[in-house]
Amino acid sequence: MSDITNAYIPPAALTGSMRDFRVPGGIDLLGRTEGFFKWQNLRRQNGLWPFSRATEDGPSTVCSAQDDSGNKMRGVNFASQDYLSLSAHSGIKATAKEVIERCGVHSAGSPALVGNTSYSVKLERKIAEFLRMEEVVLYPTGWAAGFGVIKGLVRSADHVVMDMLSHSCLQEGASAATNNIYQFRHLDNDYCRNILTKIRAKDKENGILVVTEGLFSMDSDTPDLVGLQQLCHEFNATLVVDVAHDLGCLGEDGRGHIGMQNMLGKIDIVMGSFSKTFASNGGFVACKSRAVKEYLRFYSAPATFSNALSPVQAATVLKAFEIVESYEGRAQRDALMANIVSLRHHLRGAGLDYYGDPSAIVCVKMGSEGLARLVSRRLPELGLVANLVEFPAVPKGAARIRMQVMANHSEQNIVKAVEILKTARQQAEVEFEDHKRPAQFEARAVA
Ligand SMILES: Cc1ncc(COP(=O)(O)O)c(C=O)c1O
Known part of the structure; x- marks a missing residue:
């Protein structure tokens, strides 16, 4: 074990959260960033800041990376989002090279002007057809699509009713659009119905x-x-579903949960990202009318005032859709699901619990933030690259290590990752208990 995993850790590095610094006070806009940096640096100096890492040669299943202090690591990689392992696929790379040769690397314009390319126009049609929707608007990132669709459609008198765990891009879009925001309990349609009933009892004029x-x-x-x-139809509301994590990689035909619930072409608005399965930055909004598409193109700022996807990004995603729809895509989805099932099986065997249903996201429960940080600190030297997730990204006391599975992970990769996680957790539990005893702390601090 290295020095860092034996060292005394100041309690402040094991407690607190990013939420503490979200609204810093004082007139000095720059000076008031110091509080966060001090806390972050304390964690960094104690090997407890596993964020902002960089891979050396891309998001492969085994990768070399370095943290933001330059410390190097090499290990099995469950921290990248490349569910069908398309980011280094030979066909994708060949397409990208060809398009760079032909078009260069930049769109050099917004989609509202001349930033579109023949690839982006084809990609819009491809996504519309894939989802059985009429029209598609492309965005420079998935985040921009989520933010942009809400801010583009909702005005201050309107209402946004959202699942309380909706992604940051959706929350930020709602906050930018209106003060009338209501959150319903996660996945609870009855709760959502109650909110819709209350809103419509008072307001029959504005949108929801x-x-x-x-x-x-x-x-x-x-x-x-x-x-x-159905609820949305009943209350004259509009539904938007973010399919960033399931489109392309879940369901026999890759149509994700919309496909599995037989809702293709039946959801009002579908919004997604290319960055998890389709090997590129970028996002989209799919809708059912040309009027909505044209409105978003000119009233959704990230689609209007931000440069379009580059030709190489659009062509890459187009090629990725071609693979997703092919026999090979189905085989990659099968391989991914086999890996997901295997990872969950091995985790359970190792006494490690995880959240949710089988998908490329396997979040392993850790509980307290302090314990999760100590587990995460041990992973690099044991040879596992995996992400720590803690409050406020998830509820307090529900910290987790998020494993993101790829189709090209091998069984050995999975077995190794689980062994490492088990070891790290066992060691961290002992250490965490130790750190909970103040006398022990003090003895070590003066030693
Ligand atoms: C549910 C969800 N929506 C949107 C996004 C944003 O996508 P991107 O990273 O492509 O901007 C993410 C990415 O983390 C996400 O998890």
Whole structure:
């Protein structure tokens, strides 16, 4: 074990959260960032800041990486989002090279002007057809799509009713659009109905946008989309579903939970990201009318005032859709699901519990933030790259190590990752108990 995993840890590095610094006070906008940096640095100096890491040669199943202090690590990689392992697929790379040769690397314009390319125009049609929707608007990132669709459609007198665990892009979009935001209990359609009833009892004039996800990115669970869409029809509301984590990689044909719930073409608005399965940055909003598409293109700022996907990004995603729809895509989905099932099986065998239903997101329960940080601190030297997730990204006391599975992970990768996690957890539990005893702390501090 290295020095860092034996060292005395100041309690402040094991407690507190990023929430503590979200609203810093004082007139000095720059100076008041210091509080966060001090806390972050304390964690960094104690090997407890596992964020902002960089891979050396891309998100492969085994990768070399370095943390933001330059400490190097090499290990099995369950921290990257490349569910069908398409980011280094030979066909994707060949397409990217060809398009770079032909078009260069930049769109050099917004989609509202001349930033579109023949690839982006084809990609819009491809996604519309894939989802059985009429029209698609592309965005530079998935985050921009989530933010942009809400801010683009909702005005201050309107209402946004959202699952309380909706992604940051959806929350931020709602906050930017209106003060009339209501959160319903996670996946609870009855709760949502109560809110809609109350809103419509008072307001029959303005719009209501109901927001949820096809697969939640921290809990790996899914709403009853049929029920939610029916509710929206009943209350004259509009449903938007974020399919960032299930489109392309879940379901026999890759249509995710919308496909599995037989809702293709029946959801009002589908929003997604390319960055988890389709080997590129970028996002989209799919809708059912040209009017909505044109409105978003000119009233949804990230689609209007931000440069379009580059030709190489659009062509990459187009090629990825081609693979997703092919026999090979189905085989990759099968391989991914076999890996997911295997990882969950081995975790359970090792006495490690996880959240949710089988998907590429397998979040292993740790509980307290302090314990989770100590577990995470041991992973690099044991040879596992996996992400720590803690409050406020998830509820307090529900910290977890998020494993993201790829189709090309081998059984050995999985077995090794679970062994490492088990060891790290056992060692960290002992250490955490130790740190809970103040006398022990003090003795070590003066030693
Ligand atoms: C549910 C969800 N929506 C949207 C996004 C944003 O997508 P991107 O990273 O492509 O901007 C993410 C990514 O983390 C996500 O998890």
